[in-house]
Amino acid sequence: MNAPEFPTAAGTPDIPFYQPQGNEERLFTQAWQHGMPVLIKGPTGCGKTRFVQHMAHRLGLPLYTVACHDDLSAADLVGRHLIGAQGTWWQDGPLTRAVREGGICYLDEVVEARQDTAVVLHPLADDRRELFIERTGEALKAPPGFMLVVSYNPGYQNLLKGMKPSTRQRFVAMCFDYPAAAEEERIVANEAGVAPELAAQVVKLGQALRRLEQHDLEEVASTRLLIFTARMIGSGMSPREACLSCLAEPLSDDPQTVAALMDVVDVHFG
Numbered sequence: 001m002n003a004p005e006f007p008t009a010a011g012t013p014d015i016p017f018y019q020p021q022g023n024e025e026r027l028f029t030q031a032w033q034h035g036m037p038v039l040i041k042g043p044t045g046c047g048k049t050r051f052v053q054h055m056a057h058r059l060g061l062p063l064y065t066v067a068c069h070d071d072l073s074a075a076d077l078v079g080r081h082l083i084g085a086q087g088t089w090w091q092d093g094p095l096t097r098a099v100r101e102g103g104i105c106y107l108d109e110v111v112e113a114r115q116d117t118a119v120v121l122h123p124l125a126d127d128r129r130e131l132f133i134e135r136t137g138e139a140l141k142a143p144p145g146f147m148l149v150v151s152y153n154p155g156y157q158n159l160l161k162g163m164k165p166s167t168r169q170r171f172v173a174m175c176f177d178y179p180a181a182a183e184e185e186r187i188v189a190n191e192a193g194v195a196p197e198l199a200a201q202v203v204k205l206g207q208a209l210r211r212l213e214q215h216d217l218e219e220v221a222s223t224r225l226l227i228f229t230a231r232m233i234g235s236g237m238s239p240r241e242a243c244l245s246c247l248a249e250p251l252s253d254d255p256q257t258v259a260a261l262m263d264v265v266d267v268h269f270g
Contacts, residue, residue: 018047018054019187021179028055031172037125037148039168042176045222047187048151051176052106061145062103064094068113074120077107078133090136095120099131102145110150111163118167124148125170155219178223181207187223192230202230205268209247209261217257221247239269 028051031038040048049065056063066077077095081088098105107113123130129142150171152163179187181203189199203226210220225247232242240262248261 015057016050016053017187017190018050019179019183019190021176021183024051024174024176025055025058027172027174029059032059032147035129035142035144035147036172037150037170039171039173040149040151040176041154041173042151043155043178043222044153044219045224046176046178047223048176049106049108052104052149052151056104059104061147062098062101063106064098064103065106065108066094068107068109068111068117070112070114072113072117074114074116077105077117078120078131079135081135095124096131096133096140099124099140099142099146102143104147104149107148107150109152111152118164121148121150122167122170125167178210178220184223184226188226188230191227192234194230194234198233199230201268202226202233205229205243205247205265208264208268209251212261212264217251219251221251225250240265243269 028038032055040051042048052065053063066072075093077093079091079093079096082091092100095105097103107117110117120131123132124142124146125148129146131140131142132138133140178184184203184206185196185199188194188203189196192199206221206223206226212220229242229246232246233239243265244258244262248258248265251261252258
């Protein structure tokens with residue numbers, strides 16, 4: 001499979017904006033060309049989903065995204081029989097549609113899904129590249145364009161929801177983190193539609209808040225929250241109001257912690 005010709009810009013009107021941070025685009029493309037599944041690790045709001053959307057557009061592939069949760073079963077991915085006025089029929093799930101169409105199936109926060117999902121993922125994530133549909137008796141061979149991509153936040157892992165080694169070792173792994181300051185400023189300015197000066201100020205605040213991660217915060221300020229904050233300020237909301245609603249309150253329910261976060265805000269926007 002030949003490598004596609006990519007545009008040089010990080011984003012075009014047809015391609016979701018993504019600011020590269022390393023060799024992740026080349027690695028993803030190589031994995032796709034060799035029929036290898038990809039595992040993306042990284043904190044909340046660091047750009048994992050946007051990266052997959054970006055690469056799906058660049059590769060010209062249909063994308064099926066599944067937000068995994070505690071009740072997500074193998075049937076939700078593969079499909080099920082439905083009953084209606086016209087009788088019973090089979091409806092493909094997102095994983096099956098991606099296999100049939102030769103697209104990308106992206107399972108976001110895959111460790112949240114029920115353990116029985118591994119039964120259908122394993123044959124797709126090794127040399128077989130097959131999807132077995134027990135209910136219909138089908139064994140679908142994935143075409144060259146198909147790609148399985150999963151992601152999770154390592155910070156949420158525990159003994160009950162960790163990914164099994166037998167599953168992890170079927171994937172090419174990529175580790176994401178929040179961008180460096182200069183790159184994050186470009187991302188915030190582009191996504192929020194604000195001046196570079198405001199983006200730089202918001203990013204500087206975000207970095208200061210991230211240094212408080214040991215102060216009873218389950219998560220630090222994500223790039224997504226910085227974009228929300230800059231967008232609110234850019235539309236006319238006062239910086240303090242925007243930071244309270246888009247940064248401090250989403251990061252903690254504890255009034256004292258929120259107050260401490262706002263102290264940092266006042267230093268940067270006072």
